Amino acid sequence: MASESVIEINGLSKSYGSGKKQTLALNALDLTVNRGEIFGYLGPNGAGKTTTIRLLLDLIRPSAGSARIFGLDIRADSVEIHRRIGFLPGELTLWENRTGSQIIHYVASVRGDAKGIAKHADELAERLDLDTSKRVRDLSSGNKRKLGLVAAMMHAPELLILDEPTGGLDPLVQQTFHAMMDEYRDKGKTVFLSSHVLSEVQAICDRVGILRGGELKAVESVEKITNVEFHWVDVTFRDAIPIGLQQQLEGLPSISDVSTNGRRIRLRMLGDFDPLLRVISSGYVEMVHVEEPSLEEIFLAYYSGDKEN
């Protein structure tokens, strides 16, 4: 079940402009998203996340490559694909003079099952604590986002494509959203979610793709990407830190960012523990605390690595 692919992207590229003004927004992207998984698509602004999503939705046309959703071509079969997906744009704009329920009915009528969909929409709105009787122009950005989520999810699509879904949502609604995503996964449905809120991706996603400068840098499971080789290590000595220890540590190629605070020394360690243990054994070690790097740090590590290159 999990190996059945819902999104298959092969060498997808998109460039804007021509000649010297040509900008490559997405470069030969290869990616597969499987049924029943929540896939996090990470990257800073301008990395190409929204470009990927707009290509998948056939809003913009690829310069090269192809993509299939549910085995259907994103260009030739876009209407059939759209019937089976729900989409929330990153910069959501809705028809300002219409009320929430009018927009829900409009979207439902285009989808072709106004009554059935609208009923589910009411349930979603209630769950997200959204008042659909207000005009869009009178809604806060968070409530507009809720309305966008209702419109994207009300037909219970097989695939949800969400661009920065929780921007503007308060923490309580974010929790509800996370629960809804878990339910989606449990039902065997798929979510493709772009975000720069790494903790959110860490909390709900199964796999993560990291994008930078239009290129996919890594695709890993959240567990695996968290299990990178560097760790933060805090060593607390019973007595004062042995003289010259800091210099010794700084001399090790696998150690960096060494700082001291009283009897405690903190450092960033790459690779095996053995070289560190040999050096710190010159003192009486009271406690060693090892921290896994956060996804934010992993994310930054990818970029700093790139900058160095």
Add this chain to the structure above:
Amino acid sequence: MIGSVFLETLRTTWKQMLYWGVGLSAMGLLVVIMVPLFNMQDMANLLQSFPPVILAMIGVGQELEIFATNEGFVAIGFFGKSALIFAVYPVVMGMRITANEEDSGTMDVLLSLPIERARVIVEKFLAYGLSCVGVVILIYLGLHLGVILGGVDLDVARLLEVTFYLIPVMVFIMAATMLIAVLARRRAVALGIITAFVIVSYMLQTIGLAAEGTVAEPIGAVSFLTYYNAGDILAQGFIWPHIAGFVILSGLLLLASLYRYEGRDIGV
């Protein structure tokens, strides 16, 4: 569902249609009510004293006798000088077909639904076209009310023809606006181009009318406004080749818009 965009477009447009229609019909009513205040022979003499370029600017050629009638007075007072005003509504509606929604971002939401781009354009085009018909009907009702209230002796059938002749012209302007918006992509650019197009057309029509009987007369043929001349319609009734021309051109502009919109990126 087929027709959902059409119906939604009508729902969001009927108020503007009503405001425009009532406003323009009030103008027409005022002009009709004023008819008895003027002696049409004096009017004809006055027109004869004007230089051709001034007459051309109000849409009058050298055949002045038609304007020495009540219908002619309405043609000059309302339909002639209002040519540019009538162009505003279809421009506004033409911009709404794609440009406004692309600029605001709502087109992304709409086109992420199971609907073809062509269907969006066609349904919006038909809905806004229908709203142009609504505006024209309201204009006619205003004129007719003026006839009743003012007890004016006017050929109502001719008045109906002049008024309803506006429909193909307005639809043509709307179609031209739509194509320019599809090509230019940006709302502000499209608005600038279509405004220039209408103003240049008006100037070319003026030159053509002012230069009747000279070598410069054919210049006017380039302007679409030349084919909506209230005086000609009063004299001849519906000029079917001109109407057919507007309909065919509108159809071609619609096809060109569909072709271009299908092949290009949205909102870029």
